[in-house]
Amino acid sequence: MRRTEHMIPCRDGVRLATDVYLPEGAGPFPVILERTPYGKREASRSERTAADPRPASREAIAAGFTEAGYAVVYQDCRGRYGSEGQFEKYLADGADGYDCCAWLVAQPWCNGRIGTMGLSYAAHTQAAMGCLAPPGLAAQILDSGGFSDAWNGGIRRGGAFELKQATWAFNQGRLAPETRADPVRAAAFAAEDLAGWFTRFPWKPGHSPVRHAPDYEAYLFEQWQAGEFGPNWQRLGLYARGWHDRYADVPMVHMSSWYDPYPRTATENFLGLRAAGRGRPSLILGPWTHGNRSQTAFGEVEFGPAATIDSWAGDWRAFRRRFFDHWLKGIANGVGEEPRVRVFVMGGGSGRKNAEGRLEHGGSWREAEDWPLPGTRFTALHLHGDGRLDAAPPPGSAAPLRWLSDPARPVPTVGGAITSMEPLLGGGPYDQREREGMFGHRPPYLPLASRADVLVFETAPLARDLTVIGPVTAVLYVASDAPDTDITAKLIDVHPPSTDYPHGFAMNLCEGILRLRYRRDPATPVPMVPGQVERITVELFPTANLFKAGHRLRLDIASSEFPHYDLNPQTYELEGAWRRMRVAENTLCVDAAHPSQVILPVLA
Numbered sequence: 001m002r003r004t005e006h007m008i009p010c011r012d013g014v015r016l017a018t019d020v021y022l023p024e025g026a027g028p029f030p031v032i033l034e035r036t037p038y039g040k041r042e043a044s045r046s047e048r049t050a051a052d053p054r055p056a057s058r059e060a061i062a063a064g065f066t067e068a069g070y071a072v073v074y075q076d077c078r079g080r081y082g083s084e085g086q087f088e089k090y091l092a093d094g095a096d097g098y099d100c101c102a103w104l105v106a107q108p109w110c111n112g113r114i115g116t117m118g119l120s121y122a123a124h125t126q127a128a129m130g131c132l133a134p135p136g137l138a139a140q141i142l143d144s145g146g147f148s149d150a151w152n153g154g155i156r157r158g159g160a161f162e163l164k165q166a167t168w169a170f171n172q173g174r175l176a177p178e179t180r181a182d183p184v185r186a187a188a189f190a191a192e193d194l195a196g197w198f199t200r201f202p203w204k205p206g207h208s209p210v211r212h213a214p215d216y217e218a219y220l221f222e223q224w225q226a227g228e229f230g231p232n233w234q235r236l237g238l239y240a241r242g243w244h245d246r247y248a249d250v251p252m253v254h255m256s257s258w259y260d261p262y263p264r265t266a267t268e269n270f271l272g273l274r275a276a277g278r279g280r281p282s283l284i285l286g287p288w289t290h291g292n293r294s295q296t297a298f299g300e301v302e303f304g305p306a307a308t309i310d311s312w313a314g315d316w317r318a319f320r321r322r323f324f325d326h327w328l329k330g331i332a333n334g335v336g337e338e339p340r341v342r343v344f345v346m347g348g349g350s351g352r353k354n355a356e357g358r359l360e361h362g363g364s365w366r367e368a369e370d371w372p373l374p375g376t377r378f379t380a381l382h383l384h385g386d387g388r389l390d391a392a393p394p395p396g397s398a399a400p401l402r403w404l405s406d407p408a409r410p411v412p413t414v415g416g417a418i419t420s421m422e423p424l425l426g427g428g429p430y431d432q433r434e435r436e437g438m439f440g441h442r443p444p445y446l447p448l449a450s451r452a453d454v455l456v457f458e459t460a461p462l463a464r465d466l467t468v469i470g471p472v473t474a475v476l477y478v479a480s481d482a483p484d485t486d487i488t489a490k491l492i493d494v495h496p497p498s499t500d501y502p503h504g505f506a507m508n509l510c511e512g513i514l515r516l517r518y519r520r521d522p523a524t525p526v527p528m529v530p531g532q533v534e535r536i537t538v539e540l541f542p543t544a545n546l547f548k549a550g551h552r553l554r555l556d557i558a559s560s561e562f563p564h565y566d567l568n569p570q571t572y573e574l575e576g577a578w579r580r581m582r583v584a585e586n587t588l589c590v591d592a593a594h595p596s597q598v599i600l601p602v603l604a
Contacts, residue, residue, distance in 0.1 A: 001022070001023065001024070001062065001063050001066045001067075002021070002022045002024070003019055003020065003021050003022075003059070003062075004019075004022075005018065005019055005020075005082075006019075006020060007084075008075070008099070009099070009103075010085075010096050010099045011095060011099055014078055014083075014084045014085035015083070015084045016076060016077070016078060016083040016085075016096060017040065017075070017076045017081060017082025017083045018040070018073060018074070018075040018076070018100070019040050019041065019058075019073065019074045019075075020071065020072075020073050021059075021062040021063075021065075021066050021071065021072040021073070022066065022071050022109055023066040023067070023069055023070070024066075027071070027108065027109040027110070027111065028108065028109050028110055028111035028112075029069060029070055029071040029109060029110065029111055030069075030070055030071070030110075030111055030114070030115065030138075030324070030328040030329060031071045031072070031073055031104055031110050031113070031114045031115070031136070032070050032072050032114075032115050032116070032117060032324060032328075033073045033074075033075070033100065033101070033104070033114055033115070033116045033117075034058075034073070034074050034075070034116065034118040034122050035074075035075045035076075035077055035093065035096070035097055035116075035122060035129075036074065036075070036076065036077065036080075036118060036121065036122045036125070037076070037077040037080040037081075037087070037121050037172070038080075038121070038122075039081045040058065040075060040076050040082070041057075041059070042081075043055045043056065043057045043058065044056075044058065044119065045291070046119045046120075046143070046291035046292070046293075047316075048294055048316075049294050049310055049316055049317065050294040050295075050308045050311075050315065051310070053294070053295075058074055061317070062074070064317060064321070068321060068325070069329075070324065070328075071109055071110065073100075073104065075100055077092070077093060077096070077121075077125065078092050078096055079215070080176075080177070081177060086215055087176075087215060087216075088219065089216075089219045090128070090147070090150070090237040090238055091236070091237050091238075092237075093128040093129065093237050094128035094129055094131055094132050094236040094237055095132070095236075096129075097125055097126075097129025097132075097134060098129055098132045098134040098135075100129075100134075101114055101129065101134035101135055101136050101137055102135050102136075105135050105136040110136070112136050113136060113138040113328050114134075114136040114137050114138055115138060115139040115140065115141075115323075115324045115328050116129070116130075116137065116139070116140045116141070117140075117143070117320060118141075118143065118145075119143040119144055119145065119291045120143070120144050120145045120290065120291060120419070121145065122143075122145070123142040123143050123144055123145025123146045123262075124145045124146055124147060124237065126140050126142050126145075126146055127142060127147060127237075127240045127269070128236055128237040128240075130240075130243075130250075130252075131236055131240055131243035131246070131247055131248075132236070132243075132248075133246065133247065133248040133249070134248070137248045138327060138328055139250055139251050139252065139327035139328055140248075140250060140251075140252040140253070141252070141253045141255070141320055141323060142252060142253065142254050142255065142269070143253075143255045143256075143291065143293075144255065144256050144262050144290055144291055145262055145265065146240060146262075146265060146266075146269060147237070147238050147239065147240055147265055148239075148241045148264070148265045148268035148269045148272065149233075149238075149239055149240075149241055149265075149268065150233065150238040150239065151229045151233040151238075151239075152264065152539075153261060153262065153264040153265055153541075154261050154262060154265060155223050155238070156223075157512070157513055157565065158512060158513045158514040158515060158518065158538065158539065159227060159514065159515030159517065159518035159525075160486055160513045160515045160565040160566060160568070161223070161224050161227075161565065161566040161575065161576065162261070162564065162565060163198075163421070163562075163563045163564065163565065163566055164261070164419060164421045164564075165220060165223060165224070166210070166220060167194070167420055167421045167422065168420040169210045169213070169216045169217065169219070169220045170189075170192070170194055170209050170210050171420070171422070172216065173189065173210055173212065173213030173216040173217075174189040174190075174213075176213055176216070178213070179212070185213075188212045189213075192209045192212075193209075194209055194423065195423070195424060195439060197209045198424060198439065198563055201566070201567050202569075202576060202577060202578055202579070203221075205217060205218075208220075221576060224566070224575060224576030225574060225575055225576045225577055227515075227518075227525065227574075227575040228518070228522065228524065228525050229518075229522035229523045230523055240269055240272075241268060241269070241272050244269075244272040244273050244275070244276045244278060245276045245278070246278075247276070247278045247279070248278070248279065249279050250279045250280075250327075251279050251280040251281075251282075251327045251336075252273070252279055252280070252281050252282070253281075253282050253284060253323065254266040254267075254269050254270045254281055254283050254284070255283075255284040255285070255286075255293075256284075256285055257286040257287060257288035257289065257290070257293070258285065258286070258287050258288075258346065258417070258509070258510065258541070258542075258543055258544065259287070259288065259289045259290075259298055259299070259415070259416065259417050259427045259428045259429065260288065260289060260291075260417055260427075261290065261417050261418070261419055263285055263417070263541050263542050264471075264539075264541055264542065266283060266285065267283065267285075267371055267471070267542055269281065270282070270283040270371060271371060280336075281340075282339075282340045282341070283340065283341045283342070283343075283371055284309070284341075284342045284343075285342070285343045285542070285544065286307065286308075286343075286344045287303045287307050287344045287346050287363055288307075289418075289419065289426070289428050290419035290420075290427065291419075293308065293309040294308045294309060294310050294315070294316060295307075295308065296308060297356065297358050298427075298428035298429060299415045299426070299427070299428025299429045299430045300358055300359060300415075300429065300430050300431060301358055301359045301361045301429040301430075301507060302349075302354050302356070302358040302359065302360050302361065303344070303346060303349075303361055303362060303363045304349060304360070304362045304363060306344075306363065306364055306365065307363060311365075312342075312365060322335055323335055339368060339369060340369045340370070341368040341370065341373070342366070342367055343365070343366050343368075343373075343469060343544045344363050344364070344366075344544065345363055345364055345365070345366050345467065345469060345544040345545065345546055346361055346362075346363040346493075346509070346543075346544060346545045346546065347361060347362060347363055347493065347545045347547065347548060348361075348362040348363060348364065348546045348548065349361045349362025349363070350362070351495050351496075351498060351500075351501075351548075352498070352500050353500035353501065359431075359495070359501070359505050359507065361493075361507065363546070366469070366544070371470070372469065372470035372471065372601050373469050373470065373603060375603055375604060376469065376470055376602070376603055377601075377602050377603075378599050378600070378601055378602075379599070379600050379601075379602045380597040380598070380599050380600075381459070381553070381555075381597060381598050382394050382590075382595055382596070382597045383457045383476075383555065383588070383590050383596040383597060383598070384457070384590055385399055385400075385401060385590045387456055387457055387458065388457065388458075388459075388460075389457040389458050389459045389553065389554070389555055389598070390459055390460070393592060393595060394590050394591050394592055394595055394596075395591065395592060396591060396592040396593070397591060398590050398591040398592075399591075400479075400587045400588060400589045400590065400591075400594075401455055401587065401588045401589075401590060402586065402587050402588075403452060403453045403454075403455065403558075403559070403585075403586055404452070404453060404583055404584070404585055404586075405482075405485055405558075405559035405560060405583065405584045405585075405586050406453070406583045407560065407568060407569055407581045407582075407583075408581060410560035410561070410562035410567060411448065411451065411453060411454060411488070411559075411562065412434060412438065412439070412440035412441050412561075412562060413425055413438075413439075413561050413562060413563060414430050414432050414433070414434070414438065414448060414508065415427055415428050415429055415430035415508055416428075416508055416511055416561075417510070417511070417541055418564055421563070424563055425438060425439050425563070425564075429507050429508055429509075430507075430508060431447075431501075431505045431507065432447060432449070432490075432492060432506040432507075432508055432556070433445065433446065433447040433448060434446060434447075434448065439563060440562060440563060447506065448556065449506070449556070451558075453559065453560075454558045455556065455558070455588060456554065456555075457554065457555045457556075457557070458492075458494060458552045458553065458554035458555070459552050459553045459554075460552070461496065461550050461552055462547055462548070462549050462550065462551055462552070462553070463549060464549050465546055465547065465548055465549055466546070466547040466553065466602065467545075467546050467547075467602065467603045467604075468544070468547065468600050468601055468602055468603075469543075469544040469545075469601055470542055470543075470544075470601025471539070471540070471542045471601060472491055472510055472512075472539075472540040472542065472543060472598065472599070472600060472601070473512075473537055473538065473540065473598070473599045474489040474537070474538040474540065474555065474557075474596075474597070474599070475536075475537050475596065475597050475598075475599065476489075476535070476536050476537075476538065476557070476588060476596045477533050477535055477536075477588070477589035477590075477594035477595075477596050478516070478533065478534060478536055478587060478588055479528075479530075479531055479532055479533045479534065479586070479587040480528050480530070480570075480584050480586045480587065481530045481531065481584060481585045482530075482570040482571075482572075482582060482584035482585075482586075483517075483527035483570070483571065484515065484516055484517045484527060484528060484568060484570055484571070484572045485516050485528070485559050485568060485570050485584045486513055486514065486515050486516065486559050486560060486565070486568045487513070487514050487516065487536060487538055487558075487559060487586075488512070488513045488556075488557065488558045488560065488561050489511060489512050489513075489538040489540055489555060489557055489598070490508060490510075490511040490540075490555070490556040490558075490561075491508075491509045491510050491511070491540060491543065491553075491554070491555060491598070492506050492507060492509060492554040492555070492556060493506075493507045493545055493551055493553065493554075494506050494507075494551055494552035494553070494554050495507065495551060496550050496551065496552075506554065509543045509545050510540045510541040510542065510543040511541065511561070512538045512539050512541065513538065513561065513565055514536055514537070514538045514539075515568060516528055516534075516536065517572065519534060519536045527572050533587070533589055533594060535594075553600075555598050557588060559584070559586055567581075569581040569582065570582050570583070570584040
C-alpha cells in the first residue's frame with residue numbers, strides 16, 4: 001500500500017488536505033472516499049468490531065480495502081486539520097465533496113467509480129455531495145447522519161434547539177487547529193467550566209464558553225437564533241429531502257439506531273429517495289447509541305449478543321466490503337437481493353439484572369421490504385384524567401389536567417437519543433429516575449414520574465405481548481397561559497417489579513418535543529392565546545419494541561427536557577437571546593371533545 005498526500009483545489013481556490021492510499025500493482029481502481037472534520041489520520045472511535053473493540057486507525061482500514069483492490073481516500077473538511085479555508089459546519093460539504101469527486105475521476109489510478117462511507121459528520125458530508133450527484137459517485141453507506149431535515153432532527157427538534165450543538169462546538173473548538181497552535185487559546189478552553197455554563201443561560205455572543213473559537217461560536221448562535229423554518233434551514237447540507245428528486249441515482253445504505261439522533265433522518269431519506277426513484281436505498285436500524293453498532297449494552301440495558309451488526313453481517317468491515325464489492329466491482333455476492341429493511345426489535349429478554357448490573361431486555365432482528373413494516377396497524381391509545389392509557393374513548397366531561405412549567409427547574413434528561421454531549425451526559429436506555437452524577441439531577445433522586453410537572457399515563461399490565469415498530473406520534477389538546485412553552489412526549493416500557501428491580505424498571509424508548517410557537521407552521525411562529533385549547537402533534541422518533549405480557553406501556557407528558565434541549569423561557573423572546581423567564585400554567589385536555597392520544601405502529 002502506498003500513501004500520498006495532496007492538496008485538492010476547490011472551485012473557490014481553497015485546498016483540502018487529502019490522503020490517497022493505493023494498492024500495489026497497476027490500476028485503475030475503484031475508490032472509497034471518506035470526508036471528515038475529525039482528522040484524516042486520526043483513529044475513528046467507530047472503526048471497531050465485536051471481536052476487536054479497539055478502534056482501528058484509518059490507515060489500518062485503508063489497508064484492508066487496498067488489499068481488496070480499492071484505492072482509499074480520506075479528506076479533511078475545509079478549515080479542519082490540514083485543510084485550508086474557514087470551517088462552516090455542514091454548509092460547505094456539498095460543493096467541496098463534488099469538487100473532490102471531480103478531481104478523483106480525473107486521476108489515472110481511478111476507474112471512475114467512487115463509493116463513500118462514514119459515520120455522523122462523515123455521513124452528513126455524503127448526503128450533501130449526493131444531493132449534487134457528483135461525477136463518479138456509485139454507492140454510499142451513510143451511518144448515523146445525512147440530514148433529511150436538520151430543523152426536525154440533529155440541530156433542532158420540533159423547533160427546540162438540541163444542545164449537543166453547543167457541547168460539540170465547545171469540544172471541537174477546543175481541538176481545532178487554531179487552538180492547538182495557540183497556547184493562550186488552548187489554556188482558555190482548558191480553564192472553562194462547561195457544566196457551570198450550562199447553569200447560566202442564555203449565553204451571549206462573545207460571552208459563552210465557545211468564545212475562544214469565534215467561528216465556532218458564530219455558527220452556534222446562527223443555528224440557535226434562527227428558530228423559524230425558512231431558507232436558512234433549506235440550504236444544501238441541512239435539508240436532503242429538498243434534493244431527493246435529483247439525488248445521485250446510486251445504491252445506498254441509510255443506517256441509524258433507536259438511541260441515536262438520526263433514526264428519523266435515516267427513515268425519511270430511505271422513503272423519500274425510494275419514492276423519487278433514486279437509486280436503491282436500504283435501511284438498517286439497531287438498538288445502539290451513536291455509531292456503537294458492535295456493542296450490546298447501552299445505558300442501563302443489555303440487549304444480548306444478537307444486538308450487534310456483527311451478529312448477521314460478519315462484522316462492520318465485512319459488511320462494507322461486501323456492499324462495495326457488489327456495487328463498485330459488480331461481484332455477484334447476493335447483496336442486491338438482500339432485504340431492503342432490517343430493524344432490531346428490542347424486548348423479549350429475561351428482565352433480570354445481569355452480572356454487570358444491567359437489565360436484560362433482549363431483542364432480535366426483523367427483515368422486511370418496506371417502512372413502516374407491512375402489516376402495521378396504527379392504533380390509538382387515549383390519555384385519561386386518572387392516568388389510564390387505553391383504547392377506550394375519554395368521557396365527555398373529564399376535567400383537564402394542569403401543571404406548572406418552571407424553566408428554572410426543568411425536567412432533567414435521563415438518557416435518550418443523544419450524542420456529543422460529553423461530559424454532561426450520554427444517551428441510551430435508563431430507568432426513568434434521577435440519580436447522583438447525572439447533570440441537572442437533584443436529591444432525593446426520585447423517579448421522574450414523581451414530579452408534579454410530569455403527567456404520566458400508562459396501560460394496565462398487558463395480557464399479551466405487544467409489538468410496536470415504526471413512527472410514534474402524540475396528538476394532544478393543550479393550552480397555556482404563556483405565549484410560548486414546550487410539550488414533550490416520551491414512550492416508556494415499564495418492566496414489572498421483580499427481585500432484581502423491586503420498583504420495576506421504566507425504560508425509555510423514544511421521545512419528541514414541540515415548541516408551541518411552531519405548532520401551526522414551522523415557518524411562521526405564532527404566540528399562544530392564553531387559555532385557548534389547540535390541537536398539536538408531537539412527533540416522537542421511531543422505535544421497535546416488544547412489550548411483554550405483564551409490562552405496562554407508558555407515555556409521559558411534560559414541558560421540558562434539559563439539557564437535551566434548550567430552555568424555553570416561555571416569554572416568546574428571541575431564541576438563544578432571551579433575558580427573562582416565567583412560570584407557565586399548562587393544560588392538557590382529556591375529554592371526548594379533546595381526545596388526546598398516542599398513535600402506535602402495532603404489528604401482529
